[in-house]
Amino acid sequence: MEAKELIARRVAQELKEGYIVNLGIGLPTMVPKFLPTDVHITLQSENGFLGMGPLEGEPQPGVVNAGGIPCGLLPGAAIFDSLMSFALIRGGHVDLTVLGGLQVDQEGNLANWMVPGKMVPGMGGAMDLVSGAKKVVVAMEHCTREGEPRILKRCNLPLTAKARVSMIVTELAVFTIDDGQLVLQETAPGISLEQVRASTEADFVLAEQFHSMSVAA
Amino acid sequence: MNKIVEWSEIGPLFRDGMSILFGGFMGVGTPLGLVAALHESKASRLTLIGNDTAAPTTGVGPLVASGQASKVIVSHIGTNPMTGRKMIAGEIEVDLVPQGTLIERIRCGGSGLGGVLTPTGVGTVVEEGKQKLTVNGRDYLLELPLRADIAIIKAKRADRAGNLVYERAARNFNPIIAMAADLVIAEVEEVVEIGEIDPDMVMTPAALVDKVVLSKEL
Numbered sequence: 001m002e003a004k005e006l007i008a009r010r011v012a013q014e015l016k017e018g019y020i021v022n023l024g025i026g027l028p029t030m031v032p033k034f035l036p037t038d039v040h041i042t043l044q045s046e047n048g049f050l051g052m053g054p055l056e057g058e059p060q061p062g063v064v065n066a067g068g069i070p071c072g073l074l075p076g077a078a079i080f081d082s083l084m085s086f087a088l089i090r091g092g093h094v095d096l097t098v099l100g101g102l103q104v105d106q107e108g109n110l111a112n113w114m115v116p117g118k119m120v121p122g123m124g125g126a127m128d129l130v131s132g133a134k135k136v137v138v139a140m141e142h143c144t145r146e147g148e149p150r151i152l153k154r155c156n157l158p159l160t161a162k163a164r165v166s167m168i169v170t171e172l173a174v175f176t177i178d179d180g181q182l183v184l185q186e187t188a189p190g191i192s193l194e195q196v197r198a199s200t201e202a203d204f205v206l207a208e209q210f211h212s213m214s215v216a217a
Numbered sequence: 218m219n220k221i222v223e224w225s226e227i228g229p230l231f232r233d234g235m236s237i238l239f240g241g242f243m244g245v246g247t248p249l250g251l252v253a254a255l256h257e258s259k260a261s262r263l264t265l266i267g268n269d270t271a272a273p274t275t276g277v278g279p280l281v282a283s284g285q286a287s288k289v290i291v292s293h294i295g296t297n298p299m300t301g302r303k304m305i306a307g308e309i310e311v312d313l314v315p316q317g318t319l320i321e322r323i324r325c326g327g328s329g330l331g332g333v334l335t336p337t338g339v340g341t342v343v344e345e346g347k348q349k350l351t352v353n354g355r356d357y358l359l360e361l362p363l364r365a366d367i368a369i370i371k372a373k374r375a376d377r378a379g380n381l382v383y384e385r386a387a388r389n390f391n392p393i394i395a396m397a398a399d400l401v402i403a404e405v406e407e408v409v410e411i412g413e414i415d416p417d418m419v420m421t422p423a424a425l426v427d428k429v430v431l432s433k434e435l
Binding site: 020023032045046047049053060061063064066067068073079080081082083084086089090109114119120121122123124125127128131158160161186201 | 242243244245246268269291292293295301305311313315316317318321324335336337338339340341342343348356369383385386387388389390391392393420
């Protein structure tokens with residue numbers, strides 16, 4: 001299974017019946033595809049609505065996702081302005097957000113919005129999402145393209161938010177951050193603890209129920 | 218009262234050095250006719266305040282490309298490489314603000330409030346130079362109000378009094394910026410008679426809108 005699909009399938013297991021969910025751009029948008037059919041969630045789009053669905057038929061005026069791409073509105077959807085959208089996000093009305101990451105550290109700090117001197121796109125809604133969502137799941141590949149660890153003792157890129165990450169899902173492992181401590185919960189199928197250690201700079205402990213990741217293909 | 222005006226009345230409203238609040242998210246909900254009028258007006262040293270600089274040919278992108286914008290206060294510039302290039306070259310000042318903080322600052326500017334306390338940005342570069350307050354054990358940043366000389370709005374429909382209705386997610390920043398400028402101009406796709414919009418359906422009350430102009434592109 002491709003790394004991104006594995007990550008998306010595992011993240012999908014975190015979405016529970018009735019959740020209001022906001023998905024970041026890129027990999028996180030793959031997650032709903034792998035949702036069990038008996039789990040119903042509502043997707044929030046930061047540009048101002050609840051009830052986002054896939055595009056069916058012709059694009060409709062004003063119906064775009066947070067990447068500006070045409071999408072659909074499901075029956076029961078609700079449109080609102082940016083003030084309401086971010087009140088929902090900051091006010092704890094979003095149960096879970098899934099975002100990509102550049103770096104996460106063992107204290108649950110996330111860096112995903114800029115690389116000084118290289119990439120300064122702006123934070124958009126990411127800082128509000130990470131500050132306000134009840135649960136923050138970072139979905140990312142375990143190492144950079146150059147093979148450098150992304151799960152660090154301390155992030156060296158500018159932070160998106162401090163101590164707000166609840167879970168990290170990569171193609172190698174699942175970590176949680178519990179009471180300021182990084183805890184290894186699962187390793188991916190065929191991945192050894194030693195492989196995870198070798199690719200992770202951060203200090204972590206093993207969960208009591210540490211086990212192998214279970215993802216149906 | 219009839220607030221519907223001709224396009225010829227719009228250009229002379231724009232002056233060098235003005236601050237402009239604009240609606241839209243990636244260009245969706247940005248009044249493209251008013252952006253074109255600003256472009257044609259040649260007004261320079263503009264400060265643009267809104268969500269993002271879209272792309273070079275959409276949203277407020279043309280005002281970045283033309284060099285008329287000397288400063289932008291936005292949450293995102295990543296989809297318009299020209300903004301980044303001009304920023305690095307020192308040709309445009311870019312003030313990046315988290316999106317939820319930006320919209321709250323504009324709300325404050327239009328609502329008679331002296332600022333807002335938000336947890337967004339605590340422990341990041343966003344907190345630099347700002348007052349931090351602890352309320353019930355949680356840290357917040359004091360974020361200050363934002364206003365502008367002119368707000369340019371895109372709506373679906375207006376009545377002749379200036380009551381506005383937006384379409385789908387093109388609403389975004391528009392109803393909020395309508396509260397926070399000295400002059401509020403709305404570009405609409407359709408003008409109806411007073412009374413034709415059900416009062417329950419009005420999204421921006423006419424009291425906030427100064428001028429309405431009918432969109433050319435349909």
